Amino acid sequence: MASVNFLYRSTKEKSNLVLRLLYRYNDIDYVFGAKTKFEIEKTYWSKQHKKKSKDIEITNKQTDVNNELNKIENHVLKAFSSENIENINKEWLQTQIDNYYNPKEETNIPTDLISYIDFYLDYRKNEITETTKKKCRVIKNKLIKYEAFINKKILIKNINDSFKNEFVNYQKERMYSQNTIQREFVTIKTFCKHARYLGLETHHQLDGLRIEKQKVEKIYLTFEDLEKIENISKEKLTDSLDNVKDWLIISCYTGQRISDFMRFTDEQIRIENGKHLIEFTQKKTGKNMTVPLHPKVLEILNKRGGKFPYSISDQKYNDFIKDVCELAEINEPTKGSKLVETKKGSKIFRKQSGTYKKWELVTSHIGRRSFATNFYGKIPTTYLIYITGHSTETMFLNYIGKSNKDLALEITNYF
Structure with a gap:
């Protein structure tokens, strides 16, 4: 249960009252204060406000002051009762007082x-x-x-x-x-x-309210898989598949989402100290990025006269990279999930867990995860997080599937 009181906290002869909110939560007492816009005289507040008086003017003033303070108190306590208690702080209290004096315009907010x-x-x-x-x-x-x-x-x-x-x-x-x-x-x-x-x-x-996440396998292409992809004979590849193969390699060596790498152009490349860098803005986060281009990416650019492969839709890319990986014989039995038609002819697809040939589990996201996983331990994690854009190291390690046990075993290499 919360309560409110008002204090005069100024050396001036006339000042605004301070509202103090008090409540207990998890056996801890909390007190927050915020300034109101209600101005009163120091002499009145200290000597007249709470004392009975035969002076009709003072009595009337006491009534007016109490009415206004009751309105402010009720406004704050009503807001308190409908707020998540963990959100309550000094800033929240000041906002409620500001809202009292400048109420928000009523908006027809849907309740369903x-x-x-x-x-x-x-x-x-x-x-x-x-x-x-x-x-x-x-x-x-x-x-x-x-x-x-x-x-x-x-x-x-x-x-x-x-x-x-x-x-x-x-x-x-x-x-x-x-x-x-x-x-x-x-x-x-x-x-x-x-x-x-x-x-x-x-x-x-x-x-x-919580729903537990189910642990999923972290599918990625190893350096050995990537070498197989690079070595697919030209006779097996159509122009479309060769285009997709190059995009797949680019994605595995830049660590970017399809929404970003599929927009790469040669105009975004600049050279500093002999190093090739690509500058772009991530579509999902809006972050301005500068990423170094790996020699494998430069090989593709040289092959294409300094140009990136041509762009295609996300759906076509998802379909074609499976064909590319199948041609590369990425057949290792791998646990994972893929879209399967619920009933023949239903055209309704749901993810189904099982063990499949790895090429069947490849999606457009695999390049980003392959980059993060392959270069973990080879490039400082701080730099990898910069390129992948993860907010914390914990998120990054979860992304590549590193458990506490994995980290402990890796630490033993330094003993």
């Missing part, structure tokens, strides 16, 4: 989840990427089907443990993978937390 997704996309249209918008729309379409299945509106305030369990069961019956369900549920929570930020009611269970 599906409508809110459109509202969210419009609200954050200048902050999120097209890829994120596309993912949000995919989730929205799934929720539309789920809403039709349960025949009732999905309200934001009802996103709780019961909703999670029912939605997970619904998705599993349609053969979606555990990690797809987990990833999309995280996004659903993001919508709800954004709604709470704007003042909508959310369920008290929201922050504690």
